[in-house]
Amino acid sequence: MPERNRFTGKMEPSIRDYDLSEALDLVDRRFGIDTLMRDLTAPRDRLVAAYYKQSRKGYEHYHRDASMHYALCEGEDYDHDGLYAQARAVIALARRTGAKRILEIGCGQAFNARHVAQELPGVEVMGLDLMQDHADRANARAAEAGLSNFHAAQGSFTAFPQDAGQFDIIFAVETLCYADRDEIDSIAGHLFDHLVPGGHFMMHDGIRKADWDDYPRDLQTAHVLNELCMAVTNDFFSEGEWEAALVRAGFVDITTEDLSQQTLGTVRRIARMGVLYTTRWKYRLMMRFVPKYLARNSVSGLLSIFALFGSAKEPDVRKGIVKYLLVTARKPE
Ligand SMILES: C[S@@+](CC[C@H](N)C(=O)[O-])C[C@H]1O[C@@H](n2cnc3c(N)ncnc32)[C@H](O)[C@@H]1O
Incomplete structure (x- = not known):
């Protein structure tokens, strides 16, 4: 109908x-x-x-x-306001912990990081993206909005820039799905090294269910196509993989919240x-x-x-x- x-x-x-x-x-x-x-x-x-x-x-x-x-919307309908949900979670954490430096890895044109910078003018916010074009456009948008506490640079989450220094919060929205499985420990290690003691990491992402293999083949095919048509070639990670890697890197207080609905x-x-x-x-x-x-x-x-x-x-x-x-x-x- x-x-x-x-x-x-x-x-x-x-x-x-x-x-x-x-x-x-x-x-x-x-x-x-x-x-x-x-x-x-x-x-x-x-x-x-x-x-x-x-x-x-x-x-x-x-x-x-x-x-x-x-x-991320409360009801069944799409609402532009839901696009700010991930950044709001970062802002709430920053306010609670008194963060002064925040990094978004895989920031794209930095929709999230620019919003964080706008809401927290006293905080230095940096964005990092694999694509120079994304970093350039993020900087141009920030300049247009008069955001002096934000800047973006080209760089991969697999090799953080040497001079990036340490942050109070590092966050990632729908980007770590692009990582290879054999990179997970080195990425978790970079996150650890680039956080100050007591610093926080936060990621929002799509994750395959632990019992993926038990689902019908058609559903698996549908999701593999879904991944591929967003240029994800190495399978979304499975439930528990990031949590385990974060523990191995030395992180504590790991939490997982299901926001699928x-x-x-x-x-x-x-x-x-x-x-x-x-x-x-x-x-x-x-x-x-x-x-x-x-x-x-x-x-x-x-x-x-x-x-x-x-x-x-x-x-x-x-x-x-x-x-x-x-x-x-x-x-x-
Ligand atoms: C789905 S977009 C999300 C962008 C942004 N986080 C947002 O929420 O609007 C994924 C981003 O990850 C970036 N990306 C992919 N692989 C990356 C890598 N190895 N290092 C840094 N960024 C990467 C892409 O260029 C893209 O901008």
């Missing part, structure tokens, strides 16, 4: 009309599942760079301030866009002129509701194959 778009008032096809096999059929017809799967062997950083270069306009359309993460509004919104772009002739025609990786975001749009909620008709976090988690840790004094 078509649904009315809350924002435009127009009637549009609905993701609720698709079960998982129909959604996978649609993806196969439009993109070819085998073709998409070839990216599993693509060189990681080159794929990430190509994906973000081609997807920039899409993210800027998603929100004019270029957020590249899920909004709060992603429903976002996955519905991007599913609506996914359906539009893959079924409506006007959008399909447009897609022919759109760069490959930008177009493939519609695959993630279509499939992420299944990955997190198992079904688009009756979404239920218990039926999803991935979770959206907040993991926190503290470096001992």
